Amino acid sequence: MNENFQRIIADFFTLLHHHETPEYNKEWLHSLQQEGLDSYAILLVCNRRNQDIFCSLEVIHHLCEKFNTTPLPENIRTLQCCILHILATKPSLKVVEELTKRLISLRECGVLEYDEEQKMRSILHQLRPKPKQIELNTPQKNENLFKENIAKIHQLLLQNTRILETYHSKQKAFDILESLQNQHFSIGVTGVMSSGKSTLLNAILQKEVLGTSVIPETANLTILKYGEQESGKIYFWNKAEWDNIRKSATFNDGIAAFVRESEEKFKDQLMLEITEQGKVMDITIDSLQTYTSAKNPHKYCNLVKSVEIFTPLEFLKNGVELVDTPGLDDPLTQREEITKTYLTRCDVIVHLMNAAQSATQKDIDFIVDALTNKNVSRFLVVLTHVDTISHSDLQAVLEYTQTSIQNRLLEFRSTEGFDQIIERIEFIPTAAYMALLHRTNRAQEALEKGYTLEDSGILKLESILRELLFGSESEKSRTLLYGSCRKMIDLFSLIQSEIELKKSLIQEGAESLQKRLKAHHEHEQNAQSLEKKVKQSISESTTTFMQQFEQLGKAAIFKLKEYEQLLKNRLIDEVNYANAQNHSLQANHIEKNLIIGIQDGVTEARRDFCYKLERSLHFFFQEIRELFYAFEELDNRFIDEKMADTQILLLKKFKERPFIDQTSIIPHSAAQLALKKQGSELKKELDQLFILGFDALSERTETWIKILNDEILEECTQTFGNLYSFVHEKIRNEKEILENALEQRTNTETQDKEKDLLLEEEALFDILNTFESILKEVS
Known part of the structure; x- marks a missing residue:
């Protein structure tokens, strides 16, 4: 016991007994710890004024018998010392508050005088635990x-x-x-081919896991995950995906060459590899390149959609997944669509650009699309190969990239200011190969070239990634x-x-407890009947809501179909007018107008869907809230909090997830057709092209709506289930407590x-x- 508590106890005996502090009895101390607060209060009110009367009371005789002692003043003081010692060594605000209430009752009964009560309250007040200090620090970033x-x-x-x-x-x-x-947390890594993705990822992983040859190795979407043993899993295209690739070949020479190469290479075996569901194969790491390398003569990479690699690397240990994507300039649009669909599920996107080369149009388009259409709050652009250029050249690359982004934003009528968008981009120069040398026991080579590990930029990149995944800026965390x-x-x-x-x-007898148990049993049966009725009503409300949701989805797809006709007819009218006036058509102009038109259609469909969904959710949760109010076990405010939390979470998920990827084969292919075809031939081919392009947009919308539908059902099922469970547990626990209390009375066991x-x-x-x-x- 510290000196402060010793002083407080000494003050008690000085103020109330005019006596020195007695020695406490260890045996009594242990026994008193089993006593209740009523015994503490009765013993503590003994003082110099009332001790003679006090020691003659029957209740004091009974208490003293418990400790095998006699009701003498010196023995009472020793018991008081033990009680104060217990209160000092196990300070409790609640215990002090309850003892204070008892002192007030004893003073009102005339056992204590006012000044004695005040002295005792002062002593007890000093025995309370010190309040915990609340830190009022200014919020700071925490990675x-x-x-x-x-x-x-x-x-x-x-x-x-x-x-x-x-x-x-x-x-x-x-x-x-x-x-x-x-x-799990995922990092998507993008960039055009040969932008240095594999080298950077190997530097982060501190091991050469991915190919880094000048000829790109990553022909497929590759997802790296933690696993105790190294292994891989290959996912092939399914039949529907392969059919889409073949349809796209009609309007793209690169895809046509890809399909032709695949069919010639695999012949009849092709349909054995491309199945309805999509073939999945477990492989060893040693055989990985057979299926993923663009250089491998077997060309299995043509049939592979994505790859998972499991490896026991430290960076992946905390549920982190790395997604190495095919180059953005991959000619296969289906692979590009798979990549972009997967990127919408990534928590962080890191875009790589080769600082030794000018930013490509693909780079600029991807950055602008991510910042204007994908709800990306912070976008990392990693400039690779900075060890091959001078500082002034690096600054020139940054200025050129920013100017290109600004021009592209102006071209596509961005409503957000350029300065605000640029603020969301973080440019990180890196020398990934130098970092890889440091982390694969070849640090001397990097040092000879003038690069420490910190100079390589890898440490800064990793710090930012930790902040975005696990820090205060991580919405998911x-x-x-x-x-x-x-x-x-x-x-x-x-x-x-x-x-x-x-x-x-605590104060209830056996008869009272038996009555409460009987009432509880009746209440439990009533609660079960109520739950059946509530579940039936919720099922009906949910069915109605999901029907409304289905109609909202159909309306969104119908809106896209409207834009399909609108844009196609507008283009045909433009071509006919140009031909009638002998005006030349500009492919860039046509392509830009179609891109803007598709963006407008998608934006309008999303905005209308969002507004109506928010209203439907509001009324749905209002109905559910009223139903749960019927349960006595649930506080109305508690129900309101649960409903509000679920509604906010669903709307947040909806608003933060991109609606759909707006990439389409239409703008470029339609511009080329407009320059080459006329009349009915142009209309026929545009019909095919727009159906193919907008069917792809509609399929993405249906997939997005299905995901949202599943999330709504999952969150609602979980929230409602938690409320039912709360009711069940409260009823079950109350029954158990009542039964235990009754058993303690019956068997005269020690009560709580x-x-x-x-x-x-x-x-x-x-x-x-x-x-x-x-x-x-x-x-």
């Missing part, structure tokens, strides 16, 4: 927000294992934590932490309600100690405060 909070939650659960075990909640709490720990903390708060709030019930039962319950309650207060602070940090 380890996710991992640090997971560690904090883990430590909190370990510290409170006893409470979790007592209230049968340990498994559930650690399941929530495990789910958080097992989340914050959302995951928010959801998990909400679940933890619900769990510990349920425990809190159980403690409140236990406290309320109010002091222990108060300590648990205080621990819960701290636990809930910790989770609330995390919520505040990530909101």
Whole structure:
């Protein structure tokens, strides 16, 4: 015990007994820890004025018998010293508050005088635990927000294992934590062919996993994941995807050559490799290049859609996945579409540009599209090969890229200011090969060329990636932490309600408990009947909502079809007018107008869908909220919070996920047809082209709507299920508490100690405060 507490205890005996502090009895100290607060309060009110009367009371005789002692003033003071020692070594705000209430009652009964009560309250006030200091630091960037909070939650659960075990909640709490720990984060790496993707990824992975030859090795989408053993998995095109490739060949010479090469190479075997569902094959790492290398004479890479590589590398250990994409200038549009679809699911996109070359039109188009159409809040452009150019040349590359982006934005009527868009781009110069030398035991070579590991730029890039994946700027990390903390708060709030019930039962007798158990049984049966009715009503409301959702999806696709006719007819009219007036047509002008027209169609379809979906969700959740209000176990505010959280989460997911990729074969191919064809021949080929192009847009829209539909059902099912579970657990736990309390009365066992319950309650207060602070940090 520290000197401050010794002084406080000494003050107690000086003020109330005019006596020195007695020695405490270790045996009595242990026995008193099992006593309740009523015994503490009765013993503590003995003082110099009332000790003679006090020691003659029957209740004091009974208490002293428990400790095998006699009711003498010196023995009472020793017991008081032991009680104060317990309060000092296990300080509790709740215990002090309850003791204070008892002192007030004893003063009102005339046992204590006013000034004695005030002195005792002063002593107890000093024995309270010091309030925890709330940090008011200015929020700062934290690249380890996710991992640090997971560690904090883990430590909190370990510290409170006893409470979790007592209230049968340990498994559930650690399941929530495990789910958080097992989340995956993906980094998509893009760039034109030979931009240095494989070299950079190998430098990050600290091992030469991917080919880095001047001739591109990565002909397929490659996803690197953590695995204890190195292995690979190959995904082939399915029949529908291959049919789309063949259709696209009609309007693209590069794709036509690709299809022709594949059919000549595989002949009859082609249809064995291209199946309805899409063939999947497990392979060894040694055989990987057979299926992925563009240089391999077998040409299996033509039939492969994507590849997964599992490898036990440190960078991938925390659920991080790296997506190495085919070059943006890959002539195969189907592969480009697969890549862009996958990139919409990536948490971070890193675009590579070769600083030794001018930014290509593909580079500029990709950057502008990402910043204007894909809800990217921060875009990383990694300039590779900076070790091959001078500092002044590097600055020239940056200026040229920014000017090109500005011109492209102006060309496509971006409504966002250029300065605001440029602020969202971060240019990171890197010498990836120098970094790779440092990380593959060849540091001396890099040092001889004048590059330390820091000079290579790899450390800065990795720091930014950690921040975007796990830091304060990561929307995904914050959302995951928010959801998990909400679940933890619900769990510990349920425990809190159980403690409140236990406290309320301490003074109840067996007969009263039996009546409460009977009433509880009736309530349980009523709750089961109510749940059946609520589930039926929710099922009907959900069916109605999903029908509305289906109609919204059809309306979005219909809007795209309207634009298909509008743009096609507008182009035919433009060609006919130009021919009638003997005006020459400009392919760039036609292509630009079609790109803008497709963007306008997609934007209008999305805006209309978004507005109507938000209204439908509002009314749907309002209906569900009213249904759950019928459960006595659920506080209305608690229900409102759950409904609001789910609605906000769904709308956030919708708004942050890109609607669909707007890439289409139409603009370029239509511009070429307009220059070569006329009349009915032009109309016939444009009909085929626009049907093919807009069917692809419609398919992407249907896929996007299906994903959103599944997410809505999943989130609603989880939210509603959690509310049902909360009701079930509360009813089950209340029944168990009542039964245990009755058994304790019947068997005259030791009842729940109010002091222990108060300590648990205080621990819960701290636990809930910790989770609330995390919520505040990530909101």
